[in-house]
Amino acid sequence: ILNVxxxxxxxxxxxxxxxxxxxxxxxxxxxALHWYRWETAKSPEALFVMTLNxxxxxxxxxxxTLNTKEGYSYLYIKxxxxxxxxxxxxxxxxxxxxxxxxxTFGKGTHLIIQP
Amino acid sequence: DGGITQSPxxxxxxxxxxxxxxxxxxxxxxxxxxxxxDPGQGLRLIYYSQIVxxxxxxxxxxxxxxxxxxxxxxxxxxxxxxxxxxxxxxxxSSTTGGTGANVLTFGAGSRLTVx
Numbered sequence: 001i002l003n004v005x006x007x008x009x010x011x012x013x014x015x016x017x018x019x020x021x022x023x024x025x026x027x028x029x030x031x032a033l034h035w036y037r038w039e040t041a042k043s044p045e046a047l048f049v050m051t052l053n054x055x056x057x058x059x060x061x062x063x064x065t066l067n068t069k070e071g072y073s074y075l076y077i078k079x080x081x082x083x084x085x086x087x088x089x090x091x092x093x094x095x096x097x098x099x100x101x102x103x104t105f106g107k108g109t110h111l112i113i114q115p
Numbered sequence: 116d117g118g119i120t121q122s123p124x125x126x127x128x129x130x131x132x133x134x135x136x137x138x139x140x141x142x143x144x145x146x147x148x149x150x151x152x153d154p155g156q157g158l159r160l161i162y163y164s165q166i167v168x169x170x171x172x173x174x175x176x177x178x179x180x181x182x183x184x185x186x187x188x189x190x191x192x193x194x195x196x197x198x199x200x201x202x203x204x205x206x207x208s209s210t211t212g213g214t215g216a217n218v219l220t221f222g223a224g225s226r227l228t229v230x
Contacts, residue, residue, distance in 0.1 A: 004157065032216035043119070043221040044205070051216055089158070093216060103219070105150075105157035 004092045006106035013080045013113055020076040021109040023090035027071035032093040034103065035064055035075055039086040047075075047088075080113045087111070117142045121206050121222035128193075128200070128229050136191045136225045138206035145211050147189035148219070151175060152203040161204075164189055165211070193227060201229045 005024045013019045025033065032051045038044040048057040053068040061078045077084055087108040094102050119140045128134045140147065146165045150158040160173030164183040178197025183189055189208075193200045204225045209217035 034216070034218065036219070036221075041223075043223045044219075045221070046218045049216045049218055091158075103160070105159075107155065107157045 004090060004104050004106040006088075006090055006109050008109060009107065010110040011112070013077075013111065015080060015082060015113055015115050017080055018076065018078045019080055019111070020074050021088065021111075023073045023075070023092075023106055025071050025073075025090075025092035025104075026094075027068055029094045030068050030071070030092065031095040031102075033066055033068075033073050034091040034093065035073070036089040036091070037086045038089060038108070044089060075109075077111075080111075082113050082115060085111055085113045119206055119208060119220060119222035121204075121225050123225060124223070126225060126227045128227060130229055131195045133192055133194050134227065136193070136204055136206075136227070138189045138191065138222060139187055140189075140206075140208045140220075141187060142208055142220060143186070144208035144220070145186070146209045146217065147183065148207040148209075149173075149179070149181065149189070149191045150205040150207065152205060152224075158205065161191065200227055202227060 007022050034049050035047040036044040037047050048064045050066040055066040057064050063076045066073045087110045089108045091103040091105045122137045148163040149161040152158050159175050161179050162181040164170035167186050170181050170183050180192045206222040207219040209219050
């Protein structure tokens with residue numbers, strides 16, 4: 001089983017500030033890195049899936065980068081808003097696993113935006 | 116609207132009883148998955164199915180059973196053999212379960228408590 005680590009475990013950020021957090025994963029046999037946002041009492045929803053080293057994806061104020069050689073991904077939130085409060089999950093998908101059945105999830109980063 | 120419906124949202128069970136959690140999707144997805152979440156841990160895969168009438172064990176299948184008689188439905192039975200069944204259960208689906216960076220669509224979850 002792969003080891004996917006997320007840091008920090010939780011984060012309090014003032015509204016309007018920018019923030020970022022990290023997902024580290026085994027770089028060997030890597031295929032894809034997934035980011036999901038999980039708001040309280042809702043379903044987790046997909047943010048990004050990245051496969052190539054150097055990939056950078058953006059959705060509104062949220063962006064993510066991927067370094068497959070060193071095995072890490074950063075998620076950035078610019079100008080945090082209260083609606084960004086959620087748990088952010090990353091999951092690594094190995095090449096040998098094939099498909100989403102091979103996903104290993106991290107424990108998540110719990111982000112709280114303070115007004 | 117297309118999505119995944121899980122029921123019930125909350126379920127209480129006495130020790131020694133089997134319970135079945137329902138998962139229905141109208142996304143026309145081929146693959147479906149069951150995950151378990153425990154406090155302080157990442158999502159762990161219980162079972163997955165890539166096609167009707169076929170399913171595979173995930174990382175923590177002991178004490179659970181599933182069926183996939185219809186494309187839309189993937190119920191999970193928590194049997195009395197599951198030693199620690201109290202947890203939050205998430206169902207998910209993806210377009211295919213084969214190779215590829217398949218993005219997961221999740222249900223809202225079912226919380227099972229064993230009394």
